[in-house]
Amino acid sequence: MSKSKTHTVKFGRKRNGKTDYRKRIKYLSSNKIRIVIRPSNNKIIIQAIEFNENGDKCLLSVDSTSLRKYGWKGSTGNISAAYLTGILFGNTIKEKVKEGIVDFGLHSVTKGTRLPATIKGLIDSGLGVPCSKDIFPNDDVISGKLLSVYSSELKKTSPEKYEKQFSKYLKIGLNPEDLPKNFEEVKTKLMGSNEKTK
Numbered sequence: 001m002s003k004s005k006t007h008t009v010k011f012g013r014k015r016n017g018k019t020d021y022r023k024r025i026k027y028l029s030s031n032k033i034r035i036v037i038r039p040s041n042n043k044i045i046i047q048a049i050e051f052n053e054n055g056d057k058c059l060l061s062v063d064s065t066s067l068r069k070y071g072w073k074g075s076t077g078n079i080s081a082a083y084l085t086g087i088l089f090g091n092t093i094k095e096k097v098k099e100g101i102v103d104f105g106l107h108s109v110t111k112g113t114r115l116p117a118t119i120k121g122l123i124d125s126g127l128g129v130p131c132s133k134d135i136f137p138n139d140d141v142i143s144g145k146l147l148s149v150y151s152s153e154l155k156k157t158s159p160e161k162y163e164k165q166f167s168k169y170l171k172i173g174l175n176p177e178d179l180p181k182n183f184e185e186v187k188t189k190l191m192g193s194n195e196k197t198k
Contacts, residue, residue: 032099032100032101033048033049033050033059033097033099033100033101034048034049034050034051034100034101034102034103035047035048035049035089035100035101035102035103035122035127035129036048036049036103036105037102037103037104037115037118037119038105039077039082039114039115039118040077041077042075042076042077043063043064043065043076043077043081044063044064044076044077044081044082044085044114044118045061045062045063045064046061046062046063046085046086046089046118046122047059047060047061047062048060048061048089048093048096048097048100049103059093059096059097060089060092060093060096062085062088062089062092063076063085064076064077064081064082064084064085066085066088067081067084067085067088067186070084070088070186070189070190071182071185071186071189072084072182072186073169073172073173073174073182074144074169074174074179074182074183075168075169077114078114079113079114079117079137079141079142080117080142080143080144080179080183082114082115082117082118082121083117083118083120083121083124083137083142084121084183084186084187084190085118085121086117086118086119086120086121086122086123086124086125087121087122087124087125087187087190087191088121088125088190089121089122089125089127090121090122090123090124090125090126090127091125091126091190093127094125094126094127097127098127098128099127099128099129100127100128100129101129101130102119102122102129102131109135111134111135112135112136112137112138112141113137116131116135116136116137117136117137117141117142119131119135119136120133120136120137120142125190142183143180143183143184144176144179144180144182144183145180147176147179148176148177148178148179148180151165151166151175151176151177152177155177
């Protein structure tokens with residue numbers, strides 16, 4: 001590709017809001033593997049990206065739907081799933097990579113949301129990731145305990161609203177009140193695999 005075409009592509013991506021080149025230079029200058037986290041409505045995707053002059057190289061890609069293999073019955077797009085996916089990714093990559101720098105792309109980071117929950121999962125797996133712990137969600141949020149308490153109260157006060165609001169959970173045979181139990185079961189399995197990799 002000629003310099004003029006490269007220039008056009010580069011600034012075209014910047015104009016279209018696809019790439020923040022100031023952030024990219026910062027990531028590259030760190031000389032660390034980029035831990036790319038991309039959330040969608042239904043899942044969380046985490047990738048380990050290594051810079052290469054001929055094009056970035058993906059060392060590993062994991063998404064939250066993989067949690068089904070460990071017995072996860074909840075949503076693959078919520079805070080609990082984000083945290084568990086962080087643990088799963090960290091366990092899988094840490095034999096090759098001990099630390100990395102998180103790349104959110106153009107996503108903004110809000111305290112207590114899925115992105116910080118994912119980072120907490122990465123850190124709890126033993127992966128070295130620089131981050132302020134102040135942005136992490138509360139443990140009761142991550143484990144699904146708050147949702148469990150809310151759903152339990154709603155079931156008593158408004159059964160119809162309960163059935164409608166938690167229809168997806170009920171359809172797959174998981175009472176939302178049991179989400180913390182399912183979370184702990186999956187976390188135990190993941191942390192068990194974590195111990196085996198040490």
